[in-house]
Amino acid sequence: MPEGPELHLASRYINRVCRGVVFSGRVEKSEVSKNPEVPFQSEAYLISAASRGKELKLTLTPVAEAERGPAGPVDVVFRFGMSGLFKLAPEGEVHKHAHLRFRTKERPVKVLCFVDTRRFGSWEVNGMWQRDRGPCIMFEYENFRANVLKNLSDKAFDKPICEALLNQKYFNGIGNYLRAEILYRLKIPPFVKARTVLEPILQNEQDSKLTLSKKIKVKMENPDLLELCHTVPLEVVNMGGKGYDPEHLDDYSPFEGWLQCYSVPGMKTLRDGNGRTMWFQGEAGPMAPKDSKSPKVKSRKQKVKNENGKESSSGKKSLCGTFLKKKKKPN
Numbered sequence: 601m602p603e604g605p606e607l608h609l610a611s612r613y614i615n616r617v618c619r620g621v622v623f624s625g626r627v628e629k630s631e632v633s634k635n636p637e638v639p640f641q642s643e644a645y646l647i648s649a650a651s652r653g654k655e656l657k658l659t660l661t662p663v664a665e666a667e668r669g670p671a672g673p674v675d676v677v678f679r680f681g682m683s684g685l686f687k688l689a690p691e692g693e694v695h696k697h698a699h700l701r702f703r704t705k706e707r708p709v710k711v712l713c714f715v716d717t718r719r720f721g722s723w724e725v726n727g728m729w730q731r732d733r734g735p736c737i738m739f740e741y742e743n744f745r746a747n748v749l750k751n752l753s754d755k756a757f758d759k760p761i762c763e764a765l766l767n768q769k770y771f772n773g774i775g776n777y778l779r780a781e782i783l784y785r786l787k788i789p790p791f792v793k794a795r796t797v798l799e800p801i802l803q804n805e806q807d808s809k810l811t812l813s814k815k816i817k818v819k820m821e822n823p824d825l826l827e828l829c830h831t832v833p834l835e836v837v838n839m840g841g842k843g844y845d846p847e848h849l850d851d852y853s854p855f856e857g858w859l860q861c862y863s864v865p866g867m868k869t870l871r872d873g874n875g876r877t878m879w880f881q882g883e884a885g886p887m888a889p890k891d892s893k894s895p896k897v898k899s900r901k902q903k904v905k906n907e908n909g910k911e912s913s914s915g916k917k918s919l920c921g922t923f924l925k926k927k928k929k930p931n
Contacts, residue, residue, distance in 0.1 A: 602680040604738055604773025605836035607651040610686050613844040614649035614658070617688045618712065622663065623647055624705035633699040638725050640674050642667050644705060647712065652729050653736045653772030655679055660702075677727030681720030688712050737773040738837065741830045744772070748826060749802045752795055760887040761797045762790035762878050765829075773833060777862040780879040782828045784861035790878045791870075791885030797825060869894045 602610075623645050627638040644663040649656060661673035678684065687695065691709040694701065698713035700723065714721070735743035748770050751757075756767050765771050765779040774782075783790055788797060801824045823831065836842070839854050861867055862879045870888060872878050 601682050601775050601777075602654075602684060603775035603778050603833070604651075604653050604736065605778075605833045606685070606842055607654055607656045607680060607773070608738065608837055609840070609842050609844045610680075611649040611651040611656055614647065614686055614712070618647045618649075621647075621710075622705045623660075623702050623712070625703050627660075628701040628703070630699040630701075633719065635699065635721075635723050636725060638674075638676055638700065638723070640725075647702060651736075652739070653733055654768060654775070655729055655733065657727070657729070674725070675727060676723050676725055677729070678714065678723045679721060681716060681718065681722065683718040684714060684716045684721035686712065687715055733768045734770050734772045737771060737829050738833050744770075744830070745826050748798065749805070752798055752802060757793070757795040757798060759794055760791040760872065760885065761788060761794040761825075762880075763872050763874060764794035766874070766876070771829060774829060776876055776878075777859070778829075778833060778836075780862040781860060782825065782832050784879075784881060785828060785832070786825060787882065788825065789883045789885030790872075790880045791888040793887060801826060 624643055626641040629635070629637050640660055642660070642662040642664075645667075646661045646663065648659045648661070650659075651657070656678045658676045658678065659673050660676065662668050687698075688710055689695070691703070691711055694711050694713055695715045697717045697719075698711070698715050699719070699721075700714040702712040704710045704712075714723070734747050735741075737744050751770070754770075756770065757764055759767075762779055762783065765774050765782070766776070768774075779790075804824075835858070836855065839858060841852065841854055861881065864879070867879045867881055868884070870878050870880075870884055873889060
């Protein structure tokens, strides 16, 4: 499932491939999508993107000022669901699961597509960042950290830490693979009460008499859970790729090699209280569901066959999906 890093990589990709490109006509929606129509049409407009946690905003800006409405450019806010992503493709190579399409004015025509194989993604016209989502874990770190620590009395922190990490009110951008990697690095059992993990962090901040420079040094040498919620996603962003690298469109091997816990052979799995599979090592923790059994996990190779009908170049599943045809290797 696309998480904060994937949404940010998507926004960077859109800004790169759409820079200086003029789009034209109406926005087209597929017949099967249950999402709303995007009532926007222009003879010439530009597209830009921004991300925040698990949301991405497309801004459609008419070139001619006379075409702009009283509210200015039109924003469309996307949530990617299980398989959403953006691709710019030639008109004749548009993916069959492209559920929203923006056509270029230039010839030959290219199409910026929101591709969503499983159709759990959504978009909202004239949308705003959802108010019940917290600050972005990657790019609003200080606000994110403060939002968690000042609200530890919330009943959300009565839940196991693995479930609390998926609460977008506090951890906007964290998803299944990130929570597994973060808890694994800190050797925190996934099914311990979230407040038990987070209260010592608050206590340390309140008790600390260190200077700012020493605090920074201590945090760099011994990062806490909230710091890893910030830095681990940035590692993924800085790796690039994930289907958005123009030189390696279908190469997920760096990311797959980076994973230490999620979908790694030898790790344990349990379903959490929401039915999501938790990957971990060692003890599960005292709040592990008593009737939960380790789910049968398909190999990445089998998942790729089931979802795409073919294997990726590495024989492994790409976590946010890749829908481009494999390039032929040069002779």
